[in-house]
Amino acid sequence: MKYLFANWKMSLSAEESVALAKEALGFKIPEDVELALFPSASAFSAVRDVVNGKLPLGAQDGYLDGATYALVGHSDRRATGDTDEAVAGKMKKAIEAGVIPVLCVGETKAERDAGKRDARIREQVVSALTGARVQKVFIAYEPVWAIGSGQNDIPGDTASAIAVIDAALKEAAPDASAVFLYGGSVNPQNVASYTHLPALGGVLVGKAGTSIATLRGTMEAM
Numbered sequence: 001m002k003y004l005f006a007n008w009k010m011s012l013s014a015e016e017s018v019a020l021a022k023e024a025l026g027f028k029i030p031e032d033v034e035l036a037l038f039p040s041a042s043a044f045s046a047v048r049d050v051v052n053g054k055l056p057l058g059a060q061d062g063y064l065d066g067a068t069y070a071l072v073g074h075s076d077r078r079a080t081g082d083t084d085e086a087v088a089g090k091m092k093k094a095i096e097a098g099v100i101p102v103l104c105v106g107e108t109k110a111e112r113d114a115g116k117r118d119a120r121i122r123e124q125v126v127s128a129l130t131g132a133r134v135q136k137v138f139i140a141y142e143p144v145w146a147i148g149s150g151q152n153d154i155p156g157d158t159a160s161a162i163a164v165i166d167a168a169l170k171e172a173a174p175d176a177s178a179v180f181l182y183g184g185s186v187n188p189q190n191v192a193s194y195t196h197l198p199a200l201g202g203v204l205v206g207k208a209g210t211s212i213a214t215l216r217g218t219m220e221a222m
């Protein structure tokens, strides 16, 4: 199974979210692809009502009623003050609520330039998952500098980051089963270079997930 998670952030109004969800319901989704939508909290219940269980939904920051998934530690939230400790707290709450957490990790440009990529992503995984009673977790590697910038990571670099994350997960939560995603300026043109990496189970998209053409194009190119 390949996962396409569309994080709509605050890009769409409730009306636009409902309209795009209706379009997505009409997509011919390949059998080996799971498309999940992550509407904003204010659009969530309206989208949930139209989707009516036919597509999985996710919350953008912790638990929402009707969500299968929950993003935890997205860089937008870390940028507005979520520390590693706060992320660990949200992780526990998501697990208790019974949603599948999608932990987001990634280094800033300054951390990468200082040679601290591996140390930073390892720290984010270990702090979020040590002691968590997690059975199934998604971990999205999203370099902060690649998000919304049009500058996607080099897939070979992504593969080495995923190896670091996998090792950290085995240390922090050895019994958890994990799916690894990449996020950061993924689009229909570059998505296959990530989904073809053997260690990756899919992608988390922001901008590309917010229009019918690019959402469908990304799905079809996976």
Ligand code: PGA
Pocket: 007, 142, 146, 147, 148, 149, 150, 183, 184, 185, 186, 204, 205, 206, 207, 208
């Ligand atoms: P982007 O966002 O695809 O627009 O870079 C990714 C994300 O924030 O998850």
